[in-house]
Amino acid sequence: MNLRNPRLPLLVAGAVAAVTLPFWAGDVYRVHLATLIAAYWILVSGLNLVVGFTGLLSVGHVGLLAIGAYAFAILAGTHEINPFVSLVIAGGVGGVCGFLLGLPSLRLPGFYFAMATLAFALIVTEVTLAQQELTGGGAGIAVPGFGGPFESPDGFYWLVAGIAVLFTVFTWNVSRRMWGRAMIALRDSDVAAASVGVPVYKVKLTTFTFSGVAAGVGGALFGALQSYITPETFVFELGMFFFICIVIGGRGVILGPFVGTIVLTALPEFVAPLANLGQFFYGALLLIVVLLVPEGIGHVFTWLRERRSPRTTDKQVVTPDLERLAAAIRAGREA
Amino acid sequence: MLTVLVTGLAVGALYAAAALAYNVMYSTSKVLSLTTGHIFMLSGVFGAFFIGELGLPMPVGFVGAIAIGTLFGVVTEFVAIRRVLARSDEHLWLLSTLAVATIVQQSVGLWWGTEPKPFPRLIPQDFSAGIWDQKYWLPIATIAVLVVGLELFQRRTLLGKIFLAVSEDAFAARARGVSVNRVRALSYALAGILGAVAGFAAGQLTFAYFALGLTLTLNGFIALAVGGLGSNLGAVVGGLALGLLTASATYFFGGEYQQTIAVGLLMLLLLVKPEGLFGAKRTRHV
Numbered sequence: 124m125n126l127r128n129p130r131l132p133l134l135v136a137g138a139v140a141a142v143t144l145p146f147w148a149g150d151v152y153r154v155h156l157a158t159l160i161a162a163y164w165i166l167v168s169g170l171n172l173v174v175g176f177t178g179l180l181s182v183g184h185v186g187l188l189a190i191g192a193y194a195f196a197i198l199a200g201t202h203e204i205n206p207f208v209s210l211v212i213a214g215g216v217g218g219v220c221g222f223l224l225g226l227p228s229l230r231l232p233g234f235y236f237a238m239a240t241l242a243f244a245l246i247v248t249e250v251t252l253a254q255q256e257l258t259g260g261g262a263g264i265a266v267p268g269f270g271g272p273f274e275s276p277d278g279f280y281w282l283v284a285g286i287a288v289l290f291t292v293f294t295w296n297v298s299r300r301m302w303g304r305a306m307i308a309l310r311d312s313d314v315a316a317a318s319v320g321v322p323v324y325k326v327k328l329t330t331f332t333f334s335g336v337a338a339g340v341g342g343a344l345f346g347a348l349q350s351y352i353t354p355e356t357f358v359f360e361l362g363m364f365f366f367i368c369i370v371i372g373g374r375g376v377i378l379g380p381f382v383g384t385i386v387l388t389a390l391p392e393f394v395a396p397l398a399n400l401g402q403f404f405y406g407a408l409l410l411i412v413v414l415l416v417p418e419g420i421g422h423v424f425t426w427l428r429e430r431r432s433p434r435t436t437d438k439q440v441v442t443p444d445l446e447r448l449a450a451a452i453r454a455g456r457e458a
Numbered sequence: 459m460l461t462v463l464v465t466g467l468a469v470g471a472l473y474a475a476a477a478l479a480y481n482v483m484y485s486t487s488k489v490l491s492l493t494t495g496h497i498f499m500l501s502g503v504f505g506a507f508f509i510g511e512l513g514l515p516m517p518v519g520f521v522g523a524i525a526i527g528t529l530f531g532v533v534t535e536f537v538a539i540r541r542v543l544a545r546s547d548e549h550l551w552l553l554s555t556l557a558v559a560t561i562v563q564q565s566v567g568l569w570w571g572t573e574p575k576p577f578p579r580l581i582p583q584d585f586s587a588g589i590w591d592q593k594y595w596l597p598i599a600t601i602a603v604l605v606v607g608l609e610l611f612q613r614r615t616l617l618g619k620i621f622l623a624v625s626e627d628a629f630a631a632r633a634r635g636v637s638v639n640r641v642r643a644l645s646y647a648l649a650g651i652l653g654a655v656a657g658f659a660a661g662q663l664t665f666a667y668f669a670l671g672l673t674l675t676l677n678g679f680i681a682l683a684v685g686g687l688g689s690n691l692g693a694v695v696g697g698l699a700l701g702l703l704t705a706s707a708t709y710f711f712g713g714e715y716q717q718t719i720a721v722g723l724l725m726l727l728l729l730v731k732p733e734g735l736f737g738a739k740r741t742r743h744v
Contacts, residue, residue, distance in 0.1 A: 180552055227725050233549050234490045235728070238679050242721040245676070253714035359672065363560065370553060403568065406560030413553045414541055 141284060145277035155348070158280045160388045161287040162345040167365055167384050168290045168377070169337025172330050174366065175374040176298055178310030179327060180233060183240030185362030186247035187224075187335050191217045191342025192352050193251060193258055196266040199347075206269045206347070213343035214336045221335015222328070229327045244362050251354045263353030266346040283344050290337055295377055306330060307375060360402045367409050373419025383420070462709045463702070464589045468663055470701020471601040472498070475656035476678025477685065477693035478608060479649040483531075484688065485625035486638075486645040487543065492555040493534050495674030496562050497653030498660070499667070501527045502577060503570050505658045506666035509578045516580055520658055527654025528647045534558055535646035540639065559671065567668040577661035593662035600659035604652055605694055612690075621645060625688075680724045686737025695735060 148154050166188055173179050194216040198209035228239035251258045258264055272278045297303055309316035309323050317323050346352050368387050372379030387405065391398040416422050479494050501523040508519035538554035581592050612618040623631040624641045632638050657664075664670050681700045685692025700720060707719045727734070 178549075180549060182556070227729060231728065234552060235683065237552060238676065238683075239721070239725070242676060242680075242717065242724075246718045246721060249714060249717050360560075363556070400568070401564065402560055403564035406557050406564060410537070410554060410557035410561065413550060413557060414537075417545065417550055 142281075144284075145280055151276050154276045154280050156389060156392055158276070158283050158348050159345070160385055161280070161283040162341050162348055163365070163368075163388060164287050164341075164381060164384050165283075165290050165344065166334075166338045166341035167368055167380055168287070168294045169334035169341075170365055171369050171377065171380045172294055172297065172306065173334045174369045175372075175376065175380060176303060176306040176310060177327060177330050178306075178374070179229070179331065180237040180366075181240040181331075181334075182237055182366050183242070183244035183359075183362050184334065184338050184365055185357050185359060186240075186244040187217050187221055187338035188342040188345060188361070189247050189251060189352075189354075189357035190220050191339030192266065192346030192349075192357070193264070193342075194339065195343030195346050196264045196352060197257060200265060200267045206267065210340060210343050214340040217339015217342065218332050218336035221338065222332040224335070225328050225331035229324065229331060240362075241359070244357075244359050248354050248357065248359075251357075259353075261354060263351055263356075265351050266349065268347055268350065279348070283348070286340065286344065290340075291377070291381075298377060302326070310375075360405075363402070364405060367405050371408060371412050371420055373421035376419075376421055379419050379421030459709075461589055462705050464594045466702035466705030467698065468594045468597050468660070468701070469705060470681075470698035471598045472656060472660045472664070472674070472697075473677045473681040473700050474694045474697025475601045475604060475652065475660075476674045477682040477697050478605065478690060479653045479656075480678055480682050481688060481690055481693055482608070482645055482649040482652060486621060486628075486642045487535075487539055489539055489543070489551045489555070490679070491534060491539070492552065492675055493530070493538070493559045493562065493671075494649070494653070494678055495676070496559050496671035497527050497530055497650055498657030498664075498674050499566065499669075499671035500530055500562065501654035501657030502661045502664055502670060503566055503666045503668065505661050506575055506577045507570070510576070510666075516578075523658045524651055524654045527657070528650040530562070531646040531648075531650025531653075532643055535643045539642070539646070559675070563668060563671050570666070570668055572668055574665035574667035577664075577666050579662070580659075593660075597656065597660035597663060601656050604655060605690070608652065609690065617644070677720065680720055683724055683734055684727055686734030688738060689734070689736040692734055692736030 144157050145154050148157065166184060170181065170184050173181050191213045195206075195209050195213040198204045198212055199206045204212075224240070224243050228236050228243075231239060252261055254260070268274050269279065269282060273282045298306075305316065305321045305326050308319070309321055309326060313323050349356065364387065368383040369380045371387070372381070372383030387408075391401070391404065397404050412420065476494055476498065479497060480490060483489060483491050483494070504526045505519055505523040508514045508522045509516060514522070534555065538558045539551060542550045542554045579592070580596065583592050585591070610618075612622060620631070620636055620641055621644075623634070624636060624638055624645075628638050631641075677700060678697070681696035682693055683696070684700065685694070685696030700723070703723060704716050704720055708716055711719075
């Protein structure tokens with residue numbers, strides 16, 4: 124990282140605030156909320172590569188979240204496997220399911236793909252309701268915690284936040300190197316990307332599988348945080364919520380969706396009337412953003428910064444030397 | 459067994475109507491609107507509200523529900539389609555229609571409640587008729603009339619021909635003096651009328667339920683994708699096939715895996731025949 128980066132002080136301040144959060148939050152519920160945001164962010168960071176960078180409109184990631192949470196609950200709860208091993212397996216299961224979902228559906232054009240992911244989310248709900256012995260059906264299933272130092276809300280917060288940082292660093296590294304360039308290229312034009320040698324389907328499938336891993340891990344931590352999950356926990360609207368976080372934050376960046384996740388999760392908790400409106404608020408926000416700033420709210424800040432301190436560009440005015448030109452033409456005519 | 463067949467046909471007719479509404483909107487705007495199912499939901503809910511709660515006579519409630527559906531279609535076009543199509547960004551319409559669909563579904567959920575409420579009887583008939591109950595034949599008959607009406611409209615009237623012209627080539631139609639924007643708005647109104655009539659007729663089958671929209675948006679799309687995008691015949695065949703399949707799947711395997719079977723069928727068909735049964739093959743522009 125460049126030490127003279129002007130954003131560095133901000134980054135350090137953010138990191139310090141995040142690490143010390145349990146000390147100044149002053150309220151167990153706020154720590155819970157911060158843990159929830161971190162668990163969501165693990166999923167959103169993976170989904171961001173899919174939606175924001177690769178441009179695949181997946182609205183059904185809540186299905187993968189549910190799979191991760193149920194896998195963790197069944198392994199760590201019913202079979203009493205070590206929670207950390209279960210966490211890794213839950214991520215693996217999420218990845219495999221993402222792979223299997225992506226295998227047929229990534230061949231489909233945009234809207235068909237969105238509908239396939241929507242259907243996937245509904246199918247997962249159906250299966251969790253039907254498989255009573257495994258998932259407890261509609262009554263739900265208890266999810267164990269991580270035990271030891273991670274049993275307390277503060278300890279669990281640090282665990283989830285730590286994993287979230289890992290995923291952030293991973294996606295950040297992916298996004299700014301060759302893979303990220305390939306994703307952006309095929310988002311903007313898959314034909315052009317294919318023509319310069321980007322393996323379009325392979326990139327899509329790998330990205331989608333990774334987002335499945337992220338959703339599995341996020342789901343496992345989300346389940347452990349909720350401590351009891353039912354199919355009702357994973358309604359389709361939650362999948363839309365993740366999607367909206369990214370669209371509102373802006374496509375092709377990491378900070379935007381991160382801020383989007385924080386704001387959209389925290390805002391209804393602190394502003395009571397918004398909590399009553401629930402999904403209505405998200406829908407209205409999405410409509411406003413799509414109609415006014417399709418590039419995402421993050422774009423507004425860029426625009427404001429450009430207005431306040433416009434980038435100075437060297438103007439090189441080229442004035443034609445008219446006399447020389449006329450002379451040249453005249454010379455040409457005479458010749 | 460006969461009940462399964464009749465239920466399947468009635469539900470399938472509803473899916474076919476949703477697929478037709480998709481088609482009508484798609485033909486002029488090349489947009490697959492996620493609000494399609496919500497037209498039906500709005501019509502069902504407002505039908506139940508006008509007749510059941512306000513106690514209005516049936517024809518008034520019917521006209522009211524159609525008015526709501528038409529209004530919703532036009533508002534969708536105005537808010538979510540017109541401005542977005544002016545930009546070149548692909549798939550932005552997916553987000554805007556998703557937003558409108560969410561707003562509508564949640565407002566209805568907040569206002570009407572999230573529990574399904576019964577839809578009033580439209581024609582006096584006691585409940586012992588079994589498979590001849592009006593909740594089955596009414597949607598089937600209504601949607602059959604709608605299909606024929608739509609076909610006649612598109613082939614026999616001048617306005618219908620203008621619709622087809624815009625659908626074939628919007629630029630050429632504009633060059634011949636057709637107001638493409640107005641035709642698009644009209645097609646959304648038409649889809650609103652179609653969805654409202656079908657949703658009202660099927661109200662007793664679906665109940666006045668706020669989450670119906672999402673189910674119909676998905677299943678109507680599956681019917682459309684099976685039948686082939688842009689083909690009205692395909693929409694009807696796909697819808698009926700899907701309805702019969704889910705009904706018999708419920709009969710043989712229980713109701714738990716309805717959606718799974720429907721989507722499995724779609725995936726299988728799309729892998730074998732990506733353009734659907736009756737769809738035109740699309741060539742990729744490079």
